Amino acid sequence: MKLDGKVPTGELSEKWTQYRGTMNLVAPNNKRRLEVIVVGSGLAGASAAATLGELGYKVKCFTFHDSPRRAHSIAAQGGINAAKNYQNDGDSVYRLFYDTIKGGDYRSREANVHRLAEASRTIIDQAVAQGVPFAREYGGLLANRSFGGVQVSRTFYARGQTGQQLLIGAYQSLSRQISMGNVTMYNRHEMLDVVKIDGKARGIITRNLVTGAIDRHSAHAVVLGTGGYGNVFYLSTNAMNSNVTAAWRATKRGALMANPCFTQIHPxxxxxxxxxxxxxxxxxxxxxxxxxxxxxxxxxxxxxxxxxxxxxxxxxxxxxxxxxxxxxxxxxxxxxxxxxxxxxxxxxxxxxxxxxxxxxxxxxxxxxxxxxxxxxxxxxxxxxxxxxxxxxxxxxxxxxxxxxxxxxxxxxxxxxxxxxxxxxxxxVHYTMGGLWVDYNLETNIPGLFAVGEANFSDHGANRLGASALMQGLADGYFVIPYTIGQFLSNEIRTPIIDDQQPEFEAAEKAVKDRLAQFINIKGKQSVESFHRRLGKIMWEYCGMSRNEEGLNKARKMIQELRAEFYSDVFVPGELNEYNPELEKAGRVADFLELGELMVVDALDRQESCGGHFREEYRTPEGEAMRNDKDFTYVSAWEWTDTTADPTLHKEELEFENVELKTRSYK
Amino acid sequence: MNWFVRFLTSSIGKKLIMSLTGLFLCLFLVVHLAGNLQLLLDDGGEAFNIYAYIMTHNPLIKAVSYGTYFFIILHAIQGIILAIQNRKARKSKYSVTVTRTTGTNSFAARQMALLGSLILVFIGIHMGDFWWKMKSGQTSMEKYDSFQFEVQNLYEKVDATFANEWIVLFYVISMIGLSFHLLHGFQSAFQTLGLNHSKYTPFIKGLGKGFAIIVPALFALIPIYYMFIK
Amino acid sequence: MKLNLKVWRQKGASTGGKFETYTVEANEHMSFLEMLDVLNEQLIAEQREPVSFEHDCREGICGTCSMVINGHPHGPMKGTTTCQLHMRHFNDGETITIEPFRSNSFPVIKDLVVDRAAFDRIIQSGGYISVNTGQAQDGNAIPIEKDLASEAFDAATCIGCGACVAACPNASAMLFTSAKVSHLNMMPQGEVEATQRVLNMINQMDSEGFGACSNITACEAECPKEISVKNIARVNREYFAAVLASEKNPSK
Missing domain, CATH: 3.90.700.10 (Succinate dehydrogenase/fumarate reductase flavoprotein, catalytic domain)
Structure with a gap:
């Protein structure tokens, strides 16, 4: 498979403006006929759903929480970066772009990062307009503070609860669209599969977490804003319910998982x-x-x-x-x-x-x-x-x-x-890896998009502080609403997707079979105990530092643990009721596969960069040693059949604007 | 529905009625107390009986008194409706209940309906004791040199009533109930009106506490005085 | 430490519930939820059904926890959510009663899990500023006084957990509603819709079947974010002004 990042041509600083000015549009009367599913209601999902609703698309938004406001974006403390240069300290879009590329250890796509830096400024404006109570100076203007890895003060904050305030802002915008009927909200619904028809993503299968009902939902396009997979380590700063299932189900349907070994360990x-x-x-x-x-x-x-x-x-x-x-x-x-x-x-x-x-x-x-x-x-x-x-x-x-x-x-x-x-x-705090997406934030499955932490796009091998909120909101407010038009403009003749098609039926059956399988194992060990054991393996061998021997060992251990899970897990309760253990079983089963892929990716990447530190590749002083000659690429993994080895697809990263240097903070 | 009716039947509107009628009744208490304190004068009831005559014959005061009856009834009915509705909002009860509050008496705040009911019963009995006896002419007449008209001798009735220790006990308990009712009610009325300000609220709360203690205490002093001191 | 737990078990919204008693071995460094995790592991090991309780971030910000511990929503520690409550505040051998948040407007889904969708509907009725993406002016275009921004922030720290409703003897949602109205109405950006917002949100709150506020202040006392009842006074004020002084009417 040849991976095309679809990066527009032209000057770096002009790419996004030019692209936006020339991309295909969908007329308002057609937008009303086009349905979009957004899975996840965190910063990226809620902002995307709200904005797509404002534009006139018919949006269905799903969250497994009881309310969109609970998404884990809410826990972000420190702040959000923006190249406003309000402090007059020499900040600029270019500098934010450069810091992010460098901070990411030169493993991200230049054009995406530059677009992120451009969008950062409007995010602050948007949030202020929504009533987000950012910290202010005595003169009434916005206050800033500084964060690790940069030399300017560009972080906007709302005490230690910036994520909460930004998420509530997005949630309120989303609520407005719900009240106007532009967005239909499905709380307590967990996505358990993507439905592909003629190669395009056309819907999802969900489980109603209260009644256990398995439902089909169809749309012209599907956007995943389902967050990161840090909980594969069991112990992490992620919320207890954060999981990889939505993204992993997409992977099982052929989407590529990029750079899964890039995880951020917060000090x-x-x-x-x-x-x-x-x-x-x-x-x-x-x-x-x-x-x-x-x-x-x-x-x-x-x-x-x-x-x-x-x-x-x-x-x-x-x-x-x-x-x-x-x-x-x-x-x-x-x-x-x-x-x-x-x-x-x-x-x-x-x-x-x-x-x-x-x-x-x-x-x-x-x-x-x-x-x-x-x-x-x-x-x-x-x-x-x-x-x-x-x-x-x-x-x-x-x-x-x-x-x-x-x-x-x-x-x-x-x-x-x-x-x-x-x-x-x-x-463990954040995962830079995620679903592979092109410049449009579209995965290799046409019509399937990924936003926020769920995609791999902007942070390379290490994310700088106060950049996650920025990326989630940039994707949701200012990128996907435009780029989804590139796909949907070709779908204006497609009628409402019929959910009675055989593909839906097959996906629904697969979901039901899988759930029944968990219940029917009737083993002895709790789901939690498997999760904890997986976490220990991941932390020990694929955590802060990794080596070939350990990774090989870990891979085998994970495979064995997975086999044990499918023969000895005990899932109490029934299918058709509120059953948190059943929910957890599905999520842990997916982590047991993702964990192996992370190990495979870590084995493949024979260099140390960002959050990925291979003990074999370090300087005599013990610092990370990057290998730009052989590893300046995105590892995008295809793994639909877990009995076979994953297949690696490489997207070579091209740096036209920044020079690759050794990161030094000495 | 008319906007004004909708307003008064909204949760905040209902509370507004409680607040305004409550504050009016607080004012009434002050006036009533001022009159009643004349019972403590050692003049054989002259001042009090003349006062009672004026209160029942001055057309303006009469009009106000009808207003008072109306507000008492409104306050009571609205209070009962609210209490029932509020109870209904939680059909499944807690097995453990605690009483943590900030800046108000927890017992009083939670038992306003109970305290209010006690006060309502008290008002009924109290009016039966005096108001009804006066209206139905069960009192003897008295003529004082200082006043041009012949007046009813209510003082005599007071004296007789407060000779009964059970009635005195009931009056004192009722005044304790009133005290708790005011302890929450006074400052709560201001909060309902939207008057909560870091500068003034501490003063209102202090005033409310003083009011809630002093006014019922002085009311209670009268039967105690008649029973034990006089 | 050994603890006796009296836990509310309820199969579903339509069925009744009852207390069941369990013994659990905990240690004082555990959070309250970790202690419940231990209980659930124990129940699963005995092939019994674990206690359903909702939780997510476990750092006191998502507002998912919904249990009443010994009569206190989120437990006895002031300004603390259940997930931040640690077992060192309990005694060895103590009996702890755990119930769900109780209110008709928060029907029980299972055991300690309740449905708080009413809060979402209150927000949907007006808890937002009507600004589409891309319409915003520069963030510094309107200066906002530091203290005002800070006061609005205090109201905006609400985590939407529903402890105010759970704590209120009247099951009133005034603290939640007033916190959101206050946050938005205080900001200059939210002032434009202030009148309509307060009318719509109070109307929605009333139609959800919550009780009326009678200024008991149990909400503030139990609120894990210690949101002040001053917000309730403010909303009363704004509601009176909206009804009596504006041309708008008190419901949609």
Whole structure:
């Protein structure tokens, strides 16, 4: 299969404008006759459904949640990037484009990323118009902050709840379209298959999660905005129900899965505290603006801390290893996520981890508290303030900046982060990989589109902070509403798709058979236990660092686990009722296949880049070593029959505007 | 339906009626208390009896008193309707109930209907004790030098009624009920009217607490005074 | 720690429910939901049906949790969702009663899972600003006072969980509705539709069968985001103004 990215010709900065100006349109009277299914109601799905509704298409939107407002976009904390240059600090569309390409370790498509940077500016305008209460300066204008991996302040934010506010904005727009009858909303409906007719995506099969009814839904085109697959690791910062099923069902119907091994491990999460743990909680990247990361330099101290004989605050300054500041003096604690995560792993692997499991490092605000305290004392005109007074003042400043995060940390761990440093460890956070899409966000199946985290398009091998919200909304508000016209303009003569066609019947039967299969295995082990075991394999062998031997081993283990699943899983309850275990069974079954593909992809990519770190490919100092000569391509995997090996299709990446350099943050 | 009817039957409209009638009744309480406190004067009931005459003969005051009856009935009926509707909004009850609130008395806030019913019963008995006896002429007549007309001696009836310890006990309990009713009701009326402001609300809440304690306490003082002190 | 759980079990909306008692071995570092996970694993191991409860983000922001713990929606800790509640706040040997959010407008789907679609319909009736994609002017075109933006934000932090309805003795949805009306009506962008918005949203709220607000403030006390009843006062005010001072009528 020859993969055509369909990148328009012309100057990079003009491509999108020119393309938009010349692409095919669908007249309003025809839009009314064309149906579009949008699966997922997160930032990408909700914004796409709302905008397509506004344009006049007949939209059906599906979510497995009880309300579109619950999608996991809601949990994004830090902010959203936009090249507004409101701070007059030299930001521009080009700079945002360049930072994103570089941050992604040169594994994304130039034209897509540039379009993203262009759209970023209108996203902010749109969100403000929707009433999103962004943070503001005293003069009433929008405030910004900075994030890892960049040197400008371009991140717009709404306290630590930016994702929530943006999602509610999109949800409200969607609600308006629902009330106007342009969008029909299907809550508590999970998509379990894509229906292809004559090679085109023409509908989906869903399960009504309340009644268990299996329904057919037809449309002229299908858009998937179903998020990422980080939950393949079992423990991640994703919501419990986030899953790969929609995208994976599309893969099973012939869509290509691109770069599945590119997963982002976020450096600042609350560490695992026990076997029972169900999910990990992120502490916003913004904390690294003021927090210093360290571990004890002496093994004796480590031992004493683990045994509870010493506290973090007992360790003398000279016995602490501020390893990020030591290894990366230029960026220090603000190195990009992949770099910070790997450094934490190195510190813990060398035996310096500080909690009982040995898998945690300190994030310390003591020096920030003293620094802010001194400056507050100075501005208050205090003469010779005592250390305690300074500390108190400093704590107030820190509270104003990060209060909600500190509170969250205290709630979860039961420890006071003002008094002793936070303990953090990296955790799976985001997946850069996803369904392969061309410039139109269309997969290789005509009429099947993927938006947001569900596609692979914009972040290459590593995503920069505050870029996920930007991409989700760019795709949904400003890209898909145009590019879907390229496909639909050829469908204006296609009548309403009849869902009584044999393809629908076959897909429905396949879905029903599969569900019945899960119930009928009647084994002994819970779905959860399989998921947990899969997660452990993935984290151990396909997590922060990978090697050939481990990956080969993992592949075999996953295959065995999958076989065990199909012979010994126990799914209680019945088909025709509200049955969360049955839902989970389908999702875990898909993860058990995706996991293997991730391992295969990681094996194929014999280089280290971004979130993908192969131990065989590193510099003598232990830094990632990219191989641009052999691996400047997108790995798009075809895998419809899991009994055979996946087939690799390569899309070569061409860089016409940026020069490929070694990423250095030293 | 007429827009005004729709307004008054909306959930907020219903509460508005409760709020406005409630505040009016608070005013009534003040006037009523001012008159009744004359019962504490050691003048053999002269001031009080003259006051009672004026209250029942001045056409303006009479008109206001009919308004008061109407508002009491409206407040009660609307309150009962609301209580029933609100109860119906949760058919399946909790097995554990707790009483956490912010800035209002939790017991009072949750038991407004119960407290209101107690007060309604009290009003009925209270009016039977005095208003009805006066209307139906069950009182003796009295002539004071300071006043041109002959007046009914209601004071005598008060004295007689408050000799019964059960009635006194009932009056005191009712006033405690009124106190709790006001403890929530007073400030709640302002909240319903949309008057919640960081600068003024603390004052309103303080005033409400004072009102809810002082007014019923002074009312209750009268039967206690007649029973134990006088 | 050993806990006795009294859990509400209900097969479906039309059937009645009853409490069942379970014993579970937990530890104090678990979140409340992780403790329920342990219970469910235990039930599955015994080939019994696990307790259905809704949850998703487990970091206190999605608003999916819908259970009442010992009489408190989201449990006894103030300003905390069920998923952020940890077992260290309970005692060894304690009996914990777990029920679903109860309100006629939130029918039970199964066990502790309820249907909160009424909230979606309230938003659909006017909880938005009518601006199509692409129509927006520059984000900085209208300055908004910092404190005002912050106050609007406080209202906008609502996670739509329904704890206010669950906590209210009247099962009133005023806190939820007023938070959304307040958020949008306070922003200059939302002012244009402010009058119609408050009329439509209150009308929809009433027609969903929620009780009326009687200022008990249990909603604010139990709200995991501690949204203030000041928003209710504001909406009352705006509703009066909309009905009495504008030419518009109090329902569609």
């Amino acid at each position: 600042t999460c609350i560490p695992v505290s026990g076997e029972y743990q169900s999910k990990l909680t992120l502490m916003s990247e913004s904390l690294r603006n003021d927090g210093r990361v360290w571990v004890p330099g002496k093994k004796d101290d480590v031992k004493a801390i683990r045994e509870g004989r010493l506290k973090a605050t007992d360790i003398a300054e000279e016995d602490r290893d501020y390893y990020l500041e030591r290894r990366y003096p230029a960026f220090g604690n603000l190195v990009p996520r992949d770099v910070a995560s790997r450094a934490a792993k190195v510190a813990c692997d060398e035996g310096h981890g500080v909690n009982a499991t040995g898998l945690a490092v300190y994030l310390d605000f003591a020096s920030a508290i003293m620094r802010y305290g001194k400056s507050e004392a100075h501005s208050k005109g205090m003469v010779n303030p005592s250390e305690d007074e300074i500390k108190l003042l400093g704590e107030k400043v820190v509270e104003a900046k990060y209060g909600n995060l500190f509170e969250m940390y205290a709630k979860i761990t039961g420890e006071d982060p003002y008094k002793s440093p936070m303990m953090i460890y990296p955790a």
